[in-house]
Amino acid sequence: MSTNRLEAFSDGVFAIASTLLVLELHVPPVGEGPLFALLVAQWPAYAGYVVSFLTIGIIWVNHHAMFALVRRVDRPLLFLNLLLLLVIGIIPFPTAVVGQWITDSQGAPVAAALLGVVFLSMGLAFGAIWVYAVGHHELALEGIDPGLARSAIPRFTIGNLAYLVGVALAFVSPLLSLLLYGLVAVYYIFPTLPGAKQTSDVRRSATGTADPRPGGSGDNDSP
Amino acid sequence: MSTNRLEAFSDGVFAIASTLLVLELHVPPVGEGPLFALLVAQWPAYAGYVVSFLTIGIIWVNHHAMFALVRRVDRPLLFLNLLLLLVIGIIPFPTAVVGQWITDSQGAPVAAALLGVVFLSMGLAFGAIWVYAVGHHELALEGIDPGLARSAIPRFTIGNLAYLVGVALAFVSPLLSLLLYGLVAVYYIFPTLPGAKQTSDVRRSATGTADPRPGGSGDNDSP
Amino acid sequence: MSTNRLEAFSDGVFAIASTLLVLELHVPPVGEGPLFALLVAQWPAYAGYVVSFLTIGIIWVNHHAMFALVRRVDRPLLFLNLLLLLVIGIIPFPTAVVGQWITDSQGAPVAAALLGVVFLSMGLAFGAIWVYAVGHHELALEGIDPGLARSAIPRFTIGNLAYLVGVALAFVSPLLSLLLYGLVAVYYIFPTLPGAKQTSDVRRSATGTADPRPGGSGDNDSP
Amino acid sequence: MSTNRLEAFSDGVFAIASTLLVLELHVPPVGEGPLFALLVAQWPAYAGYVVSFLTIGIIWVNHHAMFALVRRVDRPLLFLNLLLLLVIGIIPFPTAVVGQWITDSQGAPVAAALLGVVFLSMGLAFGAIWVYAVGHHELALEGIDPGLARSAIPRFTIGNLAYLVGVALAFVSPLLSLLLYGLVAVYYIFPTLPGAKQTSDVRRSATGTADPRPGGSGDNDSP
Numbered sequence: 001m002s003t004n005r006l007e008a009f010s011d012g013v014f015a016i017a018s019t020l021l022v023l024e025l026h027v028p029p030v031g032e033g034p035l036f037a038l039l040v041a042q043w044p045a046y047a048g049y050v051v052s053f054l055t056i057g058i059i060w061v062n063h064h065a066m067f068a069l070v071r072r073v074d075r076p077l078l079f080l081n082l083l084l085l086l087v088i089g090i091i092p093f094p095t096a097v098v099g100q101w102i103t104d105s106q107g108a109p110v111a112a113a114l115l116g117v118v119f120l121s122m123g124l125a126f127g128a129i130w131v132y133a134v135g136h137h138e139l140a141l142e143g144i145d146p147g148l149a150r151s152a153i154p155r156f157t158i159g160n161l162a163y164l165v166g167v168a169l170a171f172v173s174p175l176l177s178l179l180l181y182g183l184v185a186v187y188y189i190f191p192t193l194p195g196a197k198q199t200s201d202v203r204r205s206a207t208g209t210a211d212p213r214p215g216g217s218g219d220n221d222s223p
Numbered sequence: 224m225s226t227n228r229l230e231a232f233s234d235g236v237f238a239i240a241s242t243l244l245v246l247e248l249h250v251p252p253v254g255e256g257p258l259f260a261l262l263v264a265q266w267p268a269y270a271g272y273v274v275s276f277l278t279i280g281i282i283w284v285n286h287h288a289m290f291a292l293v294r295r296v297d298r299p300l301l302f303l304n305l306l307l308l309l310v311i312g313i314i315p316f317p318t319a320v321v322g323q324w325i326t327d328s329q330g331a332p333v334a335a336a337l338l339g340v341v342f343l344s345m346g347l348a349f350g351a352i353w354v355y356a357v358g359h360h361e362l363a364l365e366g367i368d369p370g371l372a373r374s375a376i377p378r379f380t381i382g383n384l385a386y387l388v389g390v391a392l393a394f395v396s397p398l399l400s401l402l403l404y405g406l407v408a409v410y411y412i413f414p415t416l417p418g419a420k421q422t423s424d425v426r427r428s429a430t431g432t433a434d435p436r437p438g439g440s441g442d443n444d445s446p
Numbered sequence: 447m448s449t450n451r452l453e454a455f456s457d458g459v460f461a462i463a464s465t466l467l468v469l470e471l472h473v474p475p476v477g478e479g480p481l482f483a484l485l486v487a488q489w490p491a492y493a494g495y496v497v498s499f500l501t502i503g504i505i506w507v508n509h510h511a512m513f514a515l516v517r518r519v520d521r522p523l524l525f526l527n528l529l530l531l532l533v534i535g536i537i538p539f540p541t542a543v544v545g546q547w548i549t550d551s552q553g554a555p556v557a558a559a560l561l562g563v564v565f566l567s568m569g570l571a572f573g574a575i576w577v578y579a580v581g582h583h584e585l586a587l588e589g590i591d592p593g594l595a596r597s598a599i600p601r602f603t604i605g606n607l608a609y610l611v612g613v614a615l616a617f618v619s620p621l622l623s624l625l626l627y628g629l630v631a632v633y634y635i636f637p638t639l640p641g642a643k644q645t646s647d648v649r650r651s652a653t654g655t656a657d658p659r660p661g662g663s664g665d666n667d668s669p
Numbered sequence: 670m671s672t673n674r675l676e677a678f679s680d681g682v683f684a685i686a687s688t689l690l691v692l693e694l695h696v697p698p699v700g701e702g703p704l705f706a707l708l709v710a711q712w713p714a715y716a717g718y719v720v721s722f723l724t725i726g727i728i729w730v731n732h733h734a735m736f737a738l739v740r741r742v743d744r745p746l747l748f749l750n751l752l753l754l755l756v757i758g759i760i761p762f763p764t765a766v767v768g769q770w771i772t773d774s775q776g777a778p779v780a781a782a783l784l785g786v787v788f789l790s791m792g793l794a795f796g797a798i799w800v801y802a803v804g805h806h807e808l809a810l811e812g813i814d815p816g817l818a819r820s821a822i823p824r825f826t827i828g829n830l831a832y833l834v835g836v837a838l839a840f841v842s843p844l845l846s847l848l849l850y851g852l853v854a855v856y857y858i859f860p861t862l863p864g865a866k867q868t869s870d871v872r873r874s875a876t877g878t879a880d881p882r883p884g885g886s887g888d889n890d891s892p
Contacts, residue, residue: 020688412524
């Protein structure tokens with residue numbers, strides 16, 4: 001299977017999962033009070049929407065960057081990608097749990113930890129795809145230096161560690177934990193931040209050698 | 224990242240957000256009265272559906288027209304586009320609020336203003352993408368004259384001003400405010416209306432010079 | 447705008463609208479009786495699902511067949527297509543109304559008529575796109591004979607008349623009316639039935655002359 | 670109609686149906702007890718999500734593998750594919766029924782059997798497409814040996830028999846029946862398991878002869 005097909009299906013799941021998040025924002029029932037106050041009281045649901053939408057959006061961006069380095073897809077890779085999509089597809093559920101329980105003192109830690117566990121599973125599935133593709137050189141583009149490719153792994157690890165910290169933090173301060181998840185998304189947007197350098201280098205090295213497309217994947221880094 | 228990928232993902236969000244609008248139309252429960260009367264009583268929900276569907280549809284059209292002039296996408300542009308999609312994705316929520324609260328005298332102004340604020344955010348995110356892309360000539364197609372490109376900005380501004388007026392108008396007449404949002408969508412459909420001339424010129428100039436595709440983006444203007 | 451873009455966005459709306467239909471099938475609440483009996487009692491919802499899914503599917507097929515004959519898209523055509531999509535997107539709503547009201551003697555005629563009115567609007571929007579595209583020869587493929595193209599119009603008219611009859615029939619027998627809508631979908635699947643000949647001829651004539659794609663649109667007719 | 674179009678629309682339905690599954694996971698209402706216990710009590714819904722997501726994902730993979738061998742699509746094939754999509758689109762419904770009824774001793778067998786009947790219908794529709802395409806050599810790629818193609822049919826039959834066993838098993842142990850459905854998905858992931866060899870051979874034979882795409886469909890088998 002060409003990576004194009006896999007990416008098209010994955011794009012569909014990414015786009016749908018992020019857009020379904022809106023269904024967890026509920027219209028306040030008429031007659032329960034002034035609309036403005038009712039809308040403001042739902043702020044945790046909006047915060048969850050923003051954090052999860054950005055997280056899915058960033059994972060989409062990095063999914064493309066990753067598969068720009070993959071030449072072909074075998075069955076185990078296909079299965080790992082399905083696992084990633086299975087986790088992406090479930091994100092609206094813990095997001096909704098956060099939206100409704102984050103203001104309940106008993107439930108808030110569990111809700112925030114649940115979201116972190118799902119984000120962590122996403123990060124691990126993403127990392128597993130990368131490790132598998134890099135470790136099977138018949139799958140990766142020819143120009144990729146395995147050393148450089150491996151050096152991108154610390155970057156995934158940072159995100160996963162942050163999610164792990166977030167899960168623990170949920171039992172101290174659920175809101176700080178949510179904030180941390182949001183910061184991870186922002187961190188992954190900017191590949192030129194300290195610690196992000198390697199990924200860009202890998203990409204540039206690979207595309208410089210093997211990507212024949214005009215305006216290929218190396219272009220999405222700000223200079 | 225090529226603009227194709229970004230457009231495909233954006234298309235997904237546009238299509239899903241507009242189609243999810245239908246989920247806010249609720250089936251009247253059996254036994255509450257004659258079906259015809261119950262259906263007619265839901266007219267505000269249908270009006271909201273039409274206004275929001277057309278608004279998303281038009282933004283989709285103009286999103287393509289805009290990215291036809293963009294040669295490549297860097298990380299900040301990607302992030303601005305994610306912000307736009309985040310706003311597009313949330314549109315079904317204020318639309319549903321309007322559908323249920325527009326006939327409630329206390330809540331109607333807040334509901335209509337909320338929809339306007341979301342549309343205004345959409346317009347500002349759209350304008351920010353344009354200003355950023357035009358201001359970084361390594362991103363835009365080579366044939367684009369920056370002066371012409373900049374002259375399209377007033378056109379965005381007109382829409383945003385109309386949304387701003389709509390937000391204020393909501394506190395006088397929520398229904399007139401809804402009508403105004405609908406008119407903005409219709410205004411953006413027809414690029415040959417007075418005030419729309421510039422955009423077409425930019426597009427023609429750019430595609431005439433640099434767009435190698437047969438039937439390229441200059442073709443979508445009626446003569 | 448190229449027709450490819452328009453078709454991709456339209457495909458999205460078609461696929462999403464047909465898949466959203468499933469959300470109108472409700473899980474019977476535990477404790478209300480034996481599950482099998484509760485599931486069987488929902489048969490009208492399943493019937494509505496099948497009729498609407500097939501209708502959207504067939505319109506999708508014919509939408510592609512139509513746009514295979516269109517060379518480029520101008521703003522009015524874009525707007526007509528948005529109107530069609532707006533109607534397609536709303537189909538899950540009348541389908542759900544039918545599913546819940548078709549067994550209510552008072553509401554059944556209104557529900558079945560509502561579905562017919564929406565299908566009729568869909569048919570009219572579809573016909574309007576065809577008439578507009580055929581009437582503006584700068585939009586159509588060069589090889590199309592306007593006479594042949596015009597001869598496809600009776601075929602659209604048959605479907606629209608059937609929907610009109612269905613709306614009237616709804617007030618006599620709502621179930622027969624549903625059955626008729628289903629038959630229209632089946633009728634449009636098979637272009638070799640009597641009365642469908644012309645459409646195939648148009649397509650063959652057009653693609654034989656001007657469609658350079660291997661396996662182009664003329665191929666979807668059984669010999 | 671080219672197979673590309675058909676696959677793009679099918680991909681949309683596959684991606685949407687699998688992502689809609691999440692909407693059947695319900696947020697426990699605040700105040701009904703400790704959140705953790707409430708979440709754990711919903712384990713059947715998660716199990717249903719995983720089984721149905723994987724099943725749709727695998728069918729997507731095999732749908733592509735199948736259409737890689739099809740050269741063109743006629744109307745009956747189009748209709749068979751619509752039937753398959755109609756079944757795929759309904760999967761979230763029996764999945765939700767399982768999620769809510771599997772712990773109800775009276776309803777569990779019916780729920781598990783319903784899911785099996787839907788999966789079986791999916792398998793039969795899939796097999797019907799294959800049999801039809803292989804039986805009409807003007808539709809299949811030229812390099813396909815009909816004998817080899819026919820030898821893939823036992824593989825479909827194994828899955829369908831497993832679903833049939835699952836339906837019967839539902840009346841003995843609904844949970845074992847669910848487990849069996851999950852195993853079928855896992856079975857179809859790995860084409861190198863005993864009994865899967867033939868499919869791979871068909872694919873390799875076909876693509877080796879007639880598929881001109883670099884990295885064509887023969888690549889998705891692990892060596």
